[in-house]
Structures are given as C-alpha cells and as structure tokens.
Amino acid sequence: MRITLLGAGHIGHTIAHLLSASGDYDLTVVDRSAAALASLGALPVKKLQAETADPQALLQALRGQQAVINALPYHLATLAATQAREARCHYFDLTEDVAATRAIQALAEGASTAFMPQCGLAPGFIGIVAHHLALGFDELREVKMRVGALPAFPTNALKYNLTWSVDGLINEYCHPCEAIRDGRNIEVLPLEGLEHFSLDGTEYEAFNTSGGLGTLCETLAGRAQTLDYKSVRYPGHRDLMKLLLEELQLNKEPETLKAILRKSIPSTMQDVVLVFVTVSGMRGGSLVQEVFARKIFAERSETAPLSAIQITTAAGVCAALDLFREGRLPQQGFVRQEQVALPEFLANRFGRAYQQSRQVESIG
Numbered sequence: 001m002r003i004t005l006l007g008a009g010h011i012g013h014t015i016a017h018l019l020s021a022s023g024d025y026d027l028t029v030v031d032r033s034a035a036a037l038a039s040l041g042a043l044p045v046k047k048l049q050a051e052t053a054d055p056q057a058l059l060q061a062l063r064g065q066q067a068v069i070n071a072l073p074y075h076l077a078t079l080a081a082t083q084a085r086e087a088r089c090h091y092f093d094l095t096e097d098v099a100a101t102r103a104i105q106a107l108a109e110g111a112s113t114a115f116m117p118q119c120g121l122a123p124g125f126i127g128i129v130a131h132h133l134a135l136g137f138d139e140l141r142e143v144k145m146r147v148g149a150l151p152a153f154p155t156n157a158l159k160y161n162l163t164w165s166v167d168g169l170i171n172e173y174c175h176p177c178e179a180i181r182d183g184r185n186i187e188v189l190p191l192e193g194l195e196h197f198s199l200d201g202t203e204y205e206a207f208n209t210s211g212g213l214g215t216l217c218e219t220l221a222g223r224a225q226t227l228d229y230k231s232v233r234y235p236g237h238r239d240l241m242k243l244l245l246e247e248l249q250l251n252k253e254p255e256t257l258k259a260i261l262r263k264s265i266p267s268t269m270q271d272v273v274l275v276f277v278t279v280s281g282m283r284g285g286s287l288v289q290e291v292f293a294r295k296i297f298a299e300r301s302e303t304a305p306l307s308a309i310q311i312t313t314a315a316g317v318c319a320a321l322d323l324f325r326e327g328r329l330p331q332q333g334f335v336r337q338e339q340v341a342l343p344e345f346l347a348n349r350f351g352r353a354y355q356q357s358r359q360v361e362s363i364g
Helices: 010-022 034-038 055-062 074-087 098-108 125-134 166-174 237-247 254-264 308-325 342-347
Strands: 002-006 026-031 046-049 067-070 090-093 114-116 139-151 177-181 184-188 195-199 202-208 226-233 271-283 286-297
Touching: 002 010, 002 055, 010 026, 010 308, 026 034, 034 046, 055 074, 067 074, 067 308, 074 090, 074 098, 074 114, 074 166, 090 308, 098 114, 114 308, 125 139, 125 271, 125 286, 125 308, 125 342, 139 202, 139 308, 166 237, 166 254, 202 237, 271 308, 286 308, 308 342
Parallel strands: 002 026, 002 067, 026 046, 067 090, 090 114, 139 226
Antiparallel strands: 139 271, 177 184, 177 226, 195 202, 202 226, 271 286
C-alpha cells in the first residue's frame, strides 16, 4: 500500500520505523526539515523535503498515494485533510483538536475516500476502550476516561517533563472540554474538575483537558448519563498550570508560554503512559462497574530507545491503518475511533504494544 507520512518528528519517526519494518507499506516521508529526514537514516523509505504548510506542496506530495498519515502539528490538520480529499487518498491523523476534527468530519461528507482523525492515544485508543466497555451494559450510568503521559522520575516543581508536542499540550489546557452531564452534552472548563486517586500504589490527580473524548459525546448521546475525559498528572501540577495560564494570563500569550516550557522543562524518553477507564451501569438488573487499567513503559534500549508516548501513539495510528487495509473498517466517509473493535485492535501486530503492557490490578 502506497503511504505518505507527513512529519518526521518524535512520533513520525516511530511510525516510519513500524510501517517500513512490516513489509506491507511503500512509504514516503515528507518533512520541511532536511535534518529530520536525515534522522531516518537507512530506513527503506522515500524521503521528500517540502514545505508542509504550503497547500500546493502538500497536494503534490499526496497525488498518486493511497493514504496519508498526518503527524504534523495540530494546526495543520484541516489543511492536510483538505489536500488529501483533493488528491483522493485516505486520511489518518493524530489530532486532539476539536475544531479540526469537526472540519475533517465536514470534509468527509460525500467523499469517496476515508477520513479517520484522532488515531493516537487520547483521543484514539482510550475511546476504543471506553466504547468497548460501554457495549456490555443495558443502561449506561457513568463513563470516566483518564490518561496520563508522565515522567517516570519527576524532579521539578511541575512534576512533569516534556514527552510530546508542546503545542498540543497547551492546546488541550486552554480550550473548552466536551462532556455529558445528566444525559446532556455540555462544555466544561479546562483545568477544572480536579480529582485525586491512587493506582498501583501511586497518587495521581486528574482534571479536565480538551480533545481526549474524540467523538464519543456524539456516539453515546442519549445513552450515557455522565461521560468525561481528564488528563492524569502527579499531585500539584494542575495548581501551577492554573497560576501560569490564568493568574499570570499566559493563556493569552501561548507562544510565550511554549517558549518558557521548551527552555525550562527538559524532555525525557523515560516516561510511562497510564490508561484508566471505568464504566458503570445496569446489566441484567444489577448495577455493575467495569475497569480497564494499563501502564505502558518506555523501551530503554541502548541503540533505539522509545518513549511510552511514542510507542502508544504510533501503535494507535499504525493499527488503525492496518485494520483499514485489511477491510475491517469503513472504506469511505468519516471513520470514528469507536468503530474499531478493541479485540481486533489488541490482536493487531501494532496494537499488541498495548497488550504487552502491564495490567494494573489494584485500584484504590
């Protein structure tokens, strides 16, 4: 299958490795940076340096391809999807941006090709899990989705290291969050809804962030009484972010905040991804709760280390593409994450990254 991968950054690099090693994809990697393309080394992929924010350059890169995976910053998602429709190739991305997803949903109407955004961890895998659990209930009461990409060894006051896109991080901290309350679809404020819980002997906090629900609010409208998504951090992180964003008003100067974080907060490859979903409701006349909890750890190889966020995000989009290629997903129009069957995802050669993680048994 002929694939164009847009972006050779942190996640794109991992996607390129996975797809090229599978032997089933003829891959062309496109990036504006010659250095990023060079970092792919001797991988058996074609490399094309092009301005990825230029519509004509994007269109040229996509013509003749069967599908595109967009691993560019979230603000380029609508542009890339528009050019994919023009080039008549299937579209997959990792965006968490709600506005971009809605624009892509509109682009997919009447299209002869498929559009499947939000194929990462959250949104992405977390929605597949939540929907799978929800299917097992006669009546849904509450669906809670919690995800954290956390440093394994937090040492600073924020108890955080940069594990993925700073642009995406600030975006999810600053925009309204979708939720369902009392059976009604609503918007709630980011950084609110603070809660604390322990998992596997470690204390965490969680709070509202934007985008992680994907399209589940639409899919479960009229079924779930309560549905929400929160990002998981170590205790104290939320209060410091509220200070920066709201009291110091850096939410009005996002570029300044991004520069500060990039300068002051080190990145790390030693991270852990926490996935925690609880669903409760009626089944056979009884009130029942089901829980899915996993921790996915970084691969600390001497030659090719991979962070947990690289593993989980790349596995999500590669598994979606693989299942699509096998005809297990709709072949045109808008495709939601929750249309992926969890057992098929976990059985997939790429999705097995989640299956090989450590299941968490003790929850308090």
